[in-house]
Amino acid sequence: MKSIVVLLDAFFRQALTAVMGDQGRQVDPVIRPAGDDRFGDYQSNVAMSLAKRLSAAPREVARRLVEALPPEALAMCEPPEIAGPGFINIRLRGEWMAARLDEVSAASANDRLGIEPAAEPQTVVVDYSGPNIAKQMHVGHLRSTIIGDSIARILEFEGHRVIRQNHVGDWGTQFGMLIAYLTEKLPAAAAAPSSVHIADLEAFYREANARAREDPEFHERARARVVALHNRDPETMRAWQYIVEESRRHYLPIYARLGVRLTREDERGESFYADRLEGTVAELRQRFGPGHAAPPDAPCRITVELSQGALCVFHTAPDGTPLFRNPEGEPFPLIIRKSDGAFLYATTDLAALKYRITELGADRVIYVTDARQCQHFEMVFATARAAGWTRRPGAAAETRLDHVPFGSILGEDRRPLKTRSGENVKLADLLDEAVNRAEALVRAAEADPARRRGFTDDEIRDVAEAVGIGAVKYADLSQNRQSDYVFSWDRMLALEGNTAPYLMYAYARIRSIHRRGGETADLSDGPVRIEQPAERALARQILRFAEIIEGAAAGLRINLLTDYLYELAGLFMKFYEQCPVLKAESDAARASRLRLCELTARTLRVGLDLLGIRSLERM
Ligand code: ARG
Numbered sequence: 001m002k003s004i005v006v007l008l009d010a011f012f013r014q015a016l017t018a019v020m021g022d023q024g025r026q027v028d029p030v031i032r033p034a035g036d037d038r039f040g041d042y043q044s045n046v047a048m049s050l051a052k053r054l055s056a057a058p059r060e061v062a063r064r065l066v067e068a069l070p071p072e073a074l075a076m077c078e079p080p081e082i083a084g085p086g087f088i089n090i091r092l093r094g095e096w097m098a099a100r101l102d103e104v105s106a107a108s109a110n111d112r113l114g115i116e117p118a119a120e121p122q123t124v125v126v127d128y129s130g131p132n133i134a135k136q137m138h139v140g141h142l143r144s145t146i147i148g149d150s151i152a153r154i155l156e157f158e159g160h161r162v163i164r165q166n167h168v169g170d171w172g173t174q175f176g177m178l179i180a181y182l183t184e185k186l187p188a189a190a191a192a193p194s195s196v197h198i199a200d201l202e203a204f205y206r207e208a209n210a211r212a213r214e215d216p217e218f219h220e221r222a223r224a225r226v227v228a229l230h231n232r233d234p235e236t237m238r239a240w241q242y243i244v245e246e247s248r249r250h251y252l253p254i255y256a257r258l259g260v261r262l263t264r265e266d267e268r269g270e271s272f273y274a275d276r277l278e279g280t281v282a283e284l285r286q287r288f289g290p291g292h293a294a295p296p297d298a299p300c301r302i303t304v305e306l307s308q309g310a311l312c313v314f315h316t317a318p319d320g321t322p323l324f325r326n327p328e329g330e331p332f333p334l335i336i337r338k339s340d341g342a343f344l345y346a347t348t349d350l351a352a353l354k355y356r357i358t359e360l361g362a363d364r365v366i367y368v369t370d371a372r373q374c375q376h377f378e379m380v381f382a383t384a385r386a387a388g389w390t391r392r393p394g395a396a397a398e399t400r401l402d403h404v405p406f407g408s409i410l411g412e413d414r415r416p417l418k419t420r421s422g423e424n425v426k427l428a429d430l431l432d433e434a435v436n437r438a439e440a441l442v443r444a445a446e447a448d449p450a451r452r453r454g455f456t457d458d459e460i461r462d463v464a465e466a467v468g469i470g471a472v473k474y475a476d477l478s479q480n481r482q483s484d485y486v487f488s489w490d491r492m493l494a495l496e497g498n499t500a501p502y503l504m505y506a507y508a509r510i511r512s513i514h515r516r517g518g519e520t521a522d523l524s525d526g527p528v529r530i531e532q533p534a535e536r537a538l539a540r541q542i543l544r545f546a547e548i549i550e551g552a553a554a555g556l557r558i559n560l561l562t563d564y565l566y567e568l569a570g571l572f573m574k575f576y577e578q579c580p581v582l583k584a585e586s587d588a589a590r591a592s593r594l595r596l597c598e599l600t601a602r603t604l605r606v607g608l609d610l611l612g613i614r615s616l617e618r619m
Helices: 004-026 046-054 058-068 071-076 094-103 139-157 173-185 198-214 216-230 234-258 270-288 345-359 371-386 427-446 457-477 489-493 500-520 533-555 559-578 587-610
Strands: 031-033 042-044 081-083 087-090 123-127 161-165 301-307 310-316 334-337 364-370 400-406
Touching: 004 031, 004 042, 004 046, 004 058, 004 071, 004 533, 046 058, 046 087, 058 081, 058 087, 094 533, 094 587, 123 139, 139 161, 139 234, 139 364, 139 400, 139 427, 139 457, 139 533, 139 587, 161 345, 173 198, 173 216, 173 234, 198 216, 198 234, 216 234, 234 427, 234 457, 270 301, 270 310, 270 334, 270 345, 301 371, 310 371, 334 345, 334 371, 345 364, 345 371, 364 371, 371 400, 427 457, 427 489, 457 489, 457 500, 457 559, 500 559, 500 587, 533 559, 533 587, 559 587
Parallel strands: 123 161, 123 364, 364 400
Antiparallel strands: 031 042, 042 087, 081 087, 301 310, 310 334
């Protein structure tokens, strides 16, 4: 089934066409959830904006539109009311909502809650996580990793073909240094990959840096290693392989623990593009170097020029004004090759983007990185568009490029989160602490006769793992991603408020109602009947799930989903207080309410799964 917003949108477009002729189909009816329940469930504000065009008072336009709504619309909602200057207020019919919920078939492994997949599935590349090899992951990588994963899950749920890409930083001059140091310090490491730990690598890297500054000979050896690496010298490649392997041994388990669906196969690190950089640069230089003719209608033109020995891409608007400027106001180019011939982060991103569009067939490419990279991606995207890479032959539309920036995680002192000694917080340590804290809370509950569940030790650890990791993820995903947020253990682990434990608890609680319901009667969940206001509010919220997914996917804003789930759990709690379920007044009411319970639980479970958070049957 389609979301309510999509259905109403279609009905209103029909009405607009009836009133205005063909041009009405192009008008957006602006269907929104009503700001206030007293005015209905949804509203359309389109009448006000059409008044001039139709030379009629807005209320009159609204009246004509309401009259022109197709009969199906009136099976779905009460006759719409016109309010104030011309708002059209829409109130869903209880029977219609009940019938919709009855249509949702039983839960299956791939529970879609009756939501139709996208009519035109796209191939979407999602680039996220991207840790730097030979370094431990720190909190800085948390956001990209979990926001990206949730975006990938949501787009998959919508029915798109999602290709995850882990653009790990595994290439570049730093590896020359590291390899030079490693082969000198631990010649045996080349033969025994597991003998060097990621933490050692990090220390070596620091030592190698210091060494290179003091010892010109070492500096020279490091430089020679970079060249050897680029030439794929076997010994150098072996050392590089270990470093990459050891890094994987570090980050793959972190993904598993976080419930992040990135595997080794999703890794396309910078090294993957090393052989394509030369060609990418040559193409840009040939097509946009001095003397080329710019396509006349392009919204952005590029020229490729040498500037102080470096090869640069300059971007200009059709009238010749520069698109990017440095703080001094001068044109600011994207450098694609340094004067010493070395390629840069940007060169790799250009090669990667071309690969994703032409070889992976991407209709959309999404990059999840911190907000400091905004300008980098703006420039990369502008280059790709101007070069025509985004217009893939045979594709229905231009490839859409999205950068999804996010803010920083702050400590309680409102400065970027650091350990007490001022270092970056290691992600692995952070997750351990989350689980330890959650375990302490579960054990405290087990020690309290009023709250005890009688968990075994294994169960306690399992609950603690799910709650601890879920709390960290949820605290992050529930933020407006663009803002910084303050990391607070107490807040994220609280059983009250907009937290993972609260939602997980709501889910477990509904499951326990079902367990008890199943024990005392053989009544199967029955047709939904919507009578009480609390039933209505809950039913409407369940039916909104489809439009929330649409909104979250369109704006790549996961907090729309977390806010929704929080509201759903709250409405459920109210319903449960006001409407007896197992002791309902009639068998029909009991069956209907059990069904509402079941649908709520499924929505919570699917929603949490889209966040990559586990649901527990007992908690
Ligand atoms: N390794 C990069 C970093 O740590 C992130 C890579 C993001 N993806 C990309 N295609 N540039 O900042």
